Amino acid sequence: MADLIKKAAEDLAAAKMVIALTGAGASVESEIPPFRGKGGLWEKFDPMEVAHIDSFLRDPAKVWNLLIKDMKDLLDRAQPNDCHKGLAKLEELGKMQTVITQNIDGLHQLAGNTDVIEFHGTFAWQRCMDCNTHIETRRVDMIEIPPRCHCGGILRPNAVFFGEMIPQQALWRSRQAAIDCDLMLVIGTSAVVQPAALMPVVAKESGSKIIEINPESTPLTGNISDYLIKGPAGATMNAIVAQLEKMI
Ligand SMILES: [Zn+2]
Numbered sequence: 001m002a003d004l005i006k007k008a009a010e011d012l013a014a015a016k017m018v019i020a021l022t023g024a025g026a027s028v029e030s031e032i033p034p035f036r037g038k039g040g041l042w043e044k045f046d047p048m049e050v051a052h053i054d055s056f057l058r059d060p061a062k063v064w065n066l067l068i069k070d071m072k073d074l075l076d077r078a079q080p081n082d083c084h085k086g087l088a089k090l091e092e093l094g095k096m097q098t099v100i101t102q103n104i105d106g107l108h109q110l111a112g113n114t115d116v117i118e119f120h121g122t123f124a125w126q127r128c129m130d131c132n133t134h135i136e137t138r139r140v141d142m143i144e145i146p147p148r149c150h151c152g153g154i155l156r157p158n159a160v161f162f163g164e165m166i167p168q169q170a171l172w173r174s175r176q177a178a179i180d181c182d183l184m185l186v187i188g189t190s191a192v193v194q195p196a197a198l199m200p201v202v203a204k205e206s207g208s209k210i211i212e213i214n215p216e217s218t219p220l221t222g223n224i225s226d227y228l229i230k231g232p233a234g235a236t237m238n239a240i241v242a243q244l245e246k247m248i
Helices: 002-014 052-056 060-077 080-092 108-113 168-180 196-207 233-247
Strands: 017-021 098-101 116-119 121-128 134-136 155-159 185-189 209-215 229-232
Touching: 002 060, 002 209, 002 229, 002 233, 017 080, 017 196, 052 060, 052 098, 060 121, 060 155, 080 108, 080 185, 080 233, 168 229, 185 196, 196 209, 209 233
Parallel strands: 017 098, 017 185, 098 116, 185 209, 209 229
Antiparallel strands: 121 134, 121 155
16 A cells, blocks of 8 residues: 555656546545445435436426435535545646546535536536526525526526536546546546546546556456555545655
8 A cells, every 4th residue: 555655656746747537435525425326315316306307397496305405505514625635735736737527516626626627517506597697506595495596597506417418518628638648546436437437548548547546446447547546535645645745
């Protein structure tokens, strides 16, 4: 483990363009449960019922009551953890270009990363379905459900529901970043869900090194990733950044 931390710091020090791909595992230490997998939200709820665009359009109040209200409570309180802070520190050190994330919590931006590509949009903002005004989720008044814009239009998360397309610009930009980088950190994701799954493959085919930080091995391990540092995202990023700061 200590050897791999040192190796990761050396690889970061040598790299010219570093990007990160993050998933739910990057945010669990901020007490945001994952959607998929064990203990995930989709064990409690059927996503087709509570997170499909058709359900929302049919009955926005129901989706607000079942899902969005609780997520707002959770995310209004959530703070960046050591993983987010570590990635922000890498940017501050001139070592991190772009963060591509499957998460919708906005915590990378809150930590200080300035170029964050969000495959699934963001829950940190709501947008009016009539006039497209954007309102920060934490400023949304919950007296009325569904909450409304000053124009009377219904507010919806600025995130991607099931049944909606991944924003095309996010796809295009992340693919380009994967081609251009020479080191990709894959953190807290098994990268089995598209389009995230494609990015390490694109990076690898373009000659990039792939370092994986995950609690368990994934389909990427020993296949696409050069090596896996097994551990929680926050503590591992802390150790790598501390090691890197001694080197540069
Ligand atoms: Zn409006």
